[in-house]
Amino acid sequence: MALHELSAHELIAGYKAGEFSPVEVTQSVLGQIERWEPHLAATYLLRPEAALAQARAAEARWLKGEPCGALDGVPITIKDNIATQGDPTPLGTKAVTLLPAPADAPPAARVREAGAVIVCKTTMPDYGMLSSGLSTYHAIARNPWDTTRTPGGSSAGAATAAAADYGPLHLGTDIGGSIRLPAGWCGLVGLKPSLGRVPIDPPYMGRAAGPLTRTVDDAALLMQVLSRPDSRDCMALPPQAIDWSLAWRQDKSLAGVRIGLWLEAGCGLPVEPAIRAAVEHAAHLFEEHGAIVTLLKPIMTPELLSGLDHFWRMRSMLDIDALSSEARATVLPVIRDWAESARTMSxxxxxxxFNATHATRVATQAALQDFDYVLSPTAPVGPAPFDWASPTNDPLRGLEHIGFTVPFNMGEQPAISVNCGYADSASGDGKLWPIGLQIAGQRFDDLGVLQMAKAFEQLRGPQKDWPLRGL
Structure with missing residues (x-):
């Protein structure tokens, strides 16, 4: 395997053994980016010399046998909206005034402290409010499985980078599915932690930062770093000593585990048959190994999803109204039209x-009451064309694909997407699409959710190779 294809665990083992260096790895990652970035548009603030300087410092530490942290010398990308000191944070839109961030946001601070090599930031749509990479500031990110399709969003560039082998670790954010949806459509592991498990700045209800990786082991390794405390997050959970290595060191027994199988969201787009079949097969694998699987009734309703949608429309309208007339004119039209529709709300x-956020939380908690974990599709449909704003491409129906993901933002439970199969492209071109299986757990059981995802990795059998390998 090429160095840029290796997992974070494999890189750390190689550094320890002296088989290769952080400089060689970073050069390999940069070469992969140079080759594929013209086709994929995943990166923002790509600065090869700055990345190589970090790699040389890590190499010197490894030569002394004194790595500074759990990620020393491992390449990572960070989403546009996670501030990095001295860099502008455009939030995917030309409407934002570009000013240098005064400090690293907590997730960026933690990975920097751990010695990770920050290769670049990654692209996102305007304000992170789309499940695509459609942006007025960045080029539009594309899905490495088929560049005519979206990787999803809003962690669009992060998912593209992960599936394209731009190194092993990628940081995204999620307020309604923005880590898990692109993870599902790109065949990745994407974890939305419990609210407050990963400190973030600015905090907001439902908003979480988390990993996008190619393996569960790497997601757990990144959580070991991200979950460290930071006083800037007023919604952060109390610090807790969690042995994240149990996700890769200790198999989870499935005997007697109570699983709810959730196949109908209760709102939005219907589940495509291939996706339903793949999720049912995943549930059957768990059941074969001792889990108790019970069909779960829909959690959401059209009224709940509509309430969330309209609350976010009003929030976005007020944000856009605060801009100058010149800046307002630069906002992506689909975002502007969606927000403007809130103008007549009383x-x-x-x-x-607003109350739909609480009602969704109550409904989600009630639905999970009798279960340890819930299995569902990550998304009801496959990835849309790359230049669509969402699977419907309708500004007033832009959230109809998040019925399975958004409840766990409002309810604050951890939820992960892991690949569970492939579907034929609707275009009939012979290409396959990854299918995301979402595994959600009780609040604060982030480690258990990772362990369930690891168990599924071991049950699901051989996977297709990553899309750009061998090309």
Missing amino acids: GPDVFRA
Whole structure:
């Protein structure tokens, strides 16, 4: 395997054994980016010399036998909206005034402290409000499995980079599915942790930062670093000593594990037959190994999803209204039209929309009451064309694909997407699409969710090779 294809665990083992150096690995990653980036548009602030300087410092530490942290010398990318000191944070839109960030946001600070080589930032759509890479600031990210399709979003560039072998570790954010949806459509592991497990700045209800990786082991390794405390997050959980290595060191027994199988979201787009079949097969594998699988009734309703949608429309309308007229004109039209539709909402309308966040939380907690974990599709449909804003490409129906993911943002439970199969492309071109299996758990059981995903990795059998390997 090429060095840029190796997992973070394999890189650390290679550094320890002196088989290769962080400089060689970073050069390999940069070569992969140079070759494929014109076709994929995953990167922002790609600075090869800065990355190589970090790699040389890591190499010197390894030569002394004194690595500074768990990720020393391992390449990583960081999503545009996670601030890095001295860099502008455009949030995917030309409407934002570009100013240098005064400090690293908590996730960026943690990986830097751990010695990771920050190769670049990654692209995202305007304000992170789309499940695609459609952006007025960045080029549009494309899916490495087929560049005519979207990787999903809003962690679009992060997912593209992970599936394209731009190194093993990638940081995204998720407020309704923005880590898990692109993970599902790109065949990746994408974890949305429990709210507050990974400190973030600025914090907001439902918003989480987490890993996008090619293996569960690497996601757990990154969580070992990201979950360290930071006082800037007023919603952070109390520090907890979690042995994240149990996700790769200790097999989880499935005997007697209570699993809810959730196949109908209760709102939005219907589940495509190939996706339903793949998720049912995954549930059967768990059941064969002792889990108790029970069909779960829909958690969501059209009214709940509509309430969340309208609350976010009003929030976005107020954000856009605060811009100058010149800046407002640069916002992506689909975002502007969606937000502007909130103009006629009354005070009671806004309250009812806001209350849907709490009602979704209550419904999600109630649905999980009798289960240890819930299995579902990550998304009900496959990836849309790369230049669509969402699977419907309709600004007023832009959230109809998040019915399976958004409840766990509002309910604050950990949820992960892991690949569970492949579907034929609707275009009939012979290409296959990855299918995401979502595994959600009780609040705070992030380690258990990782262990369930690791168990599934071992049960699911051989996978297709990553799309750019051998090309």
